[in-house]
Amino acid sequence: MTTFPTHASPELPGPGRPRSTEPAAPVGIAPTPASRNDVVPTSGPIPFGELRSMLDGDLLMPGDPDFAAMATPWNLAVPADAAAVAVVDGPADIAAAVRFAGVHALSVAVRLTGHGAVPGSAPTLLIHTGRLDELEVRPDGTARVGAGVRWNEVMAAASPLGLAAPAGSSPHVGVVGFLTGGGIGPFVRTLGLGSDHVLAFDVVTGDGEMRRASTVENPALFWALRGGKGVAGIVVAVELRLPRVSTFFGGAIHLDGSHAARVLHAWRDWTAGLPEQGTSSVALVRLPPMPGVPAELAGRLTVAVRFGWLGDPDEGRRVIAPMLDLAPVLLGGMDVLPYGALELIHADPVDPMPGHEASSVLRELTADDVETVLRSAGPEADCPQVLVEIRHLGGALARTPAHPDAFSHRDARYLVSLIGLGVPPLMQAVADHADGLIAALAPRSCGRLPNFAPSTAPAEVRRTYSPETLRRLATLAATYDPAGVLADAAPIRQACLDT
Secondary structure, three states: OOOOOOOOOOOOOEOOEEEOOOOOOOOOOOOOOOOOOOOOOOOOOOOHHHHHHHOOOEEEOOOOOOHHHHHOOOEOOOOOOOOEEEEOOOHHHHHHHHHHHHHOOOEEEEEOOOOOOOOOOOOEEEEEOOOOOOEEEOOOOEEEEEOOOEHHHHHHHHHHHOOOOOOOOOOOOEHHHHHHOOOOOOOHHHHOOHHHHEEEEEEEEOOOOEEEEOOOOOHHHHHHHOOOOOOOEEEEEEEEEOOOOOEEEEEEEEEEHHHHHHHHHHHHHHHOOOOOOEEEEEEEEEEOOOOOOOOOOEOOEEEEEEEEEOOOHHHHHHHHHHHHOOOOEEEEEEEEEEHHHOHHHHOOOOOOEOEEEEEEEEOOOOHHHHHHHHHHHOOOOOOOOOEEEEEEOOHHHHOOOOOOOOOOOOOOOEEEEEEEEOOOOHHHHHHHHHHHHHHHOHHHEEEOOOOOOOOOOHHHHHHHOOHHHHHHHHHHHHHHOOOOOEOOHHHHHHHHHOO
């Protein structure tokens, strides 16, 4: 278990203590790592032996027994191309690794599960946070969570206290990566973003300093870390408030895909009046016949209707009833469930797989948009995607947060996401099909979200953030990461410079 000081000490900044005084913001934006001139790389091989001597944790090099396990992301389509992996034991290890990277012109990436991994630029020093397993859930409804903790661990600790975790559809992803991207969960219309529940972060910024970020300590950094991913630093631990929820009503049903048009149009009309106690999505699903796939779903098109209701269960049953009689039910059901069973709503895969993702958020969903989705992924379509999903947003998500953050597109009303297998020879067909559907929906699109189909392409980064937010994130990256070592900051800087 790792620990980190709960309160910052402005009198003693440096590698052993968090800092609470924000550095002065520079004028303009620092050069991108590709063109920076403030770091002179060491000629010859990088002396990783020096870094190994600085760490309490382990440094793994290609060929070491555990290197592949630590370097390989959950998405197996992303190459494991790190030059080295620092398996850190605490914040001092992270600070040492970041400073070493600055001296030797390395890019630093961070990983726990690797669900949101993207191809990096070599040479990359990968920091693995799996040993930062601090977890404290308190009776007052607050929790302190290390960067090596997954949501299912938080839920297991919170449930006996009648508390819930503002997790995503899969509780097997890391807490920190989810929250720094905002965090869209199966109850987002009721609970809001996961990051709306954050009270503070402890973080090692790109200059190798340890800082605490909250509404009163380093507030600009606190703003950036809620929606801006790791643009300014590497989170060591997060403190958040947990909702007092013990059960929900909901689940998922799979309907005969030959009725997809009727179901999707009805779902669109139904969501227009859905109270914010309910969050729902509808998905066109094509699961291949393989071990673990139910026979009722394998090798055919089904329409999954997902629903989560935080309120009176009888009212939830009444609200969802119109969606249950639209087509023959092949599998699934709705009931009162413990909050820890939220993964049953989306049934996201648990095991690593090679995948290709694409996504877009829409200001509205018209009947023509539904027809566009059906032409691309309905019963008559030659669709290579495993899943084409439309999530209903709005509700608590759309409200202005108590404290400003870097998350853009709160005004979006629907999220379209596509997932296909990222393996040859399917990958190109999957990517081309996804590009076509996203382009067809562009007239209603207002952008994309950080945690869905992450990308380093400048055009995609500019779709993720408003122009004002993008400029501020780039300036904060220059402030906190002057040597340009953080991999998450480079796309932000480049996207801003390309405008």
